[in-house]
Structures are given as C-alpha cells and as structure tokens.
Amino acid sequence: MGCDGGTIPKRHELVKGPKKVEKVDKNAELAAKWKYCALSQEKLRRPIVACELGRLYNKDAVIEYLLDKSAERPNTEVVGHIRSIKDVKELNLTDNPAWEGERRNAKGDCYEDMHRAMFICPVVGLEMNGKHKFCYLQTCGCVFSVRALREVKTEICHKCGDPFRDEDTVVLNGSKEEQEKLQKAMEEKRAQAKTGKKSKKNKVVETASKPLELEVSSEPKSMAMNRESSHGSSSTDTAPGPSGSSKIEKPIVTAGSKRSIxxxxxxxxxxxxxFTSHSSAKRTKSQMSNWVTHTPYHF
Known part of the structure; x- marks a missing residue:
C-alpha cells in the first residue's frame, strides 16, 4: 500500500504545496510568432499575408475566416479588425539560402537551431527569426529589416523599385506600444476613407442636380428666342417695288393654327x-334633302 518495506517518503511527496508558475521561454515564444500563423497556429507557408497591425497569417486561413465568420475558432480576437481581403497585404519575402527545411531533423538525433529562419532581409542579410525588427511596405509588400531602412535611406523600394513613404512601413510582430500606434493609424485611415466616400457621394449628387437646374432655367429663354425669331422672320417681309421701300405684311401662322388649302x-x-372644301363639291339647297330616315342612304 505504500510507506512500507523500508521506504522513506520525502516531504514534497506527502505535503502538497502551491504549484510553481511555469515560465515561458522567450526565445521559443518569439520563434513561434515568426514561424506559425497567428490565426490557425499552423506553420507559415506561402502565400503569407500581414495585417495593418503587423501580424503574420497564412492567406488560406484568412480567406476561410472571411467566408465563414460564424465558425468557432480559438483566435478570432486576433483577426477582429480584418473586414475583407483588402485589409491584408501579401508579403514579398526573400528565401534564406541556409534554410534546410524540416526534413533535416526528421529523426530528432541532431541539434535543431530554433533561430534559423526561412526568410532573410535582402539588403543586410539578417534572418527573420524575431531577434531583429522587420517591417513591410504597404505599397508593394516587400519585407526588409529596420536596420536596412535606417542605414540605406531611400524613397524607392530596394527590391522592386516602387516608391514609398515612411507612413507606408509597418513593423512586423512589434511590441504592445508599436501595435497601439499602428492601431491608431489604422483607425485614422479608415475614418478618412469614410469621410472621403461621403464627400464623393455629395459631389456626385450635386453634379447630377446642376444639369437639371440648368435645363429648367434655360428652356424658357430658348423658347422665347425661338418665338422672337419666328415672329421677326414671318411678320414682315420686303418686296421689290418702284421705290424699294414698300413692305408686304404676311399673316402670322402659329404652330397650332390650321390653314385652309x-x-x-x-x-x-x-x-x-x-378636296371637299372646294366650291364644286358644295351642294345647293335643292340638291340637299330635308328628310331623315332610320338608315339614310342618300346623298
């Protein structure tokens, strides 16, 4: 049953004390952020995307989340700010030539370097393993180390040549303070985008209403000008005579009046x-009958 046969129990075996708080290895935590998707917790694989807060995701996981947001997932609070696929940017990463992949340590009989990364900085050559700060450009999606952008200052991307500004750089997996700054910048951009859309809608409504007002205001003037021109051309007309000053007045014919042939x-x-209005078609009283029948077939 225990405690017999000459066994000597120790104190920690008999008395249960408070559990020790397990400490998380910081190096392992950093490596996990750069090797695993923030949403699905699967290993990162191309295509890899990043949000405006600098978190890394597998593009497939983000698309599945956007297609079905009602499904239960463990890390939905991480992607609460992603409304559509336009809120993420596909990254243009540079492969690490020293990366041998996962097949190297398949047996587990050799040392595995946790700080060996799949991607590096194309300018300086630093590995993207969490020890060094990296950022990406929102314009083209190219990824560089912060040291490279500080040492080689330029307004053109080192990899693809597209122009960018300092506001377009987003730090990947930054600290809490950096993420708070990025979140404020994201909220300001979205607010400006909303106000821009409202102003565009108002301009469209104004431009659509102005032509209608111009048409309504210009119709009476054009009608009056047409009437004046028609009156002036048809009311008086000069005719050649001995003195050259005689005028023949013509009757004014309006559009609604009828003129006899x-x-x-x-x-x-x-x-x-x-036509029946001719004098030859008219009958005298003797030719017309003064009696009427039920079905008068008379002429």
Missing part, C-alpha cells in the same frame, strides 16, 4: 378641286 395661292385649281 383653298387659301393657298401657290396651289392650282385642279389640286384644290380634289
């Missing part, structure tokens, strides 16, 4: 006789 002097009598 029989009054047209330019038409011939043969043409006028076709």
């Amino acid at each position: 029989q009054d047209m002097e330019e038409k011939s009598e043969a043409y006028k006789s076709i």
